Amino acid sequence: MAKGTPGSSTKAQSSQLPRLKIPCPTCNGAIVVSSKVYACAGCDLKVWADVASKTLTPTQAEILLSKGKTGLLKGFKSKAGKSFDARLVLDKATGKVSFEFEKSR
Ligand SMILES: [Zn+2]
Numbered sequence: 001m002a003k004g005t006p007g008s009s010t011k012a013q014s015s016q017l018p019r020l021k022i023p024c025p026t027c028n029g030a031i032v033v034s035s036k037v038y039a040c041a042g043c044d045l046k047v048w049a050d051v052a053s054k055t056l057t058p059t060q061a062e063i064l065l066s067k068g069k070t071g072l073l074k075g076f077k078s079k080a081g082k083s084f085d086a087r088l089v090l091d092k093a094t095g096k097v098s099f100e101f102e103k104s105r
Pocket of ligand 1: 024025026029040041042043044045
């Protein structure tokens with residue numbers, strides 16, 4: 001019998017999920033990366049990976065969590081189907097992510 005054959009697919013994989021390189025800004029815990037959400041293992045902070053039809057990369061999530069704001073990201077899509085560019089801003093107290101638009105002058 002071959003050794004190391006994956007026998008059971010029911011085993012939990014939560015311990016093998018990747019983590020972001022930066023710790024949680026609130027509690028310093030590890031931020032666990034899954035396909036849908038970047039969630040802190042130590043507190044309730046979580047950032048959804050899917051924002052307005054765009055998926056945040058781990059790098060973007062790291063910038064958002066460490067600086068509280070991303071650079072200008074392109075290609076968001078509003079509910080009306082209109083695409084737009086915006087920065088993401090994180091409210092560290094609530095974990096809420098909101099948009100910040102370039103000010104046109
Ligand atoms: Zn935390």
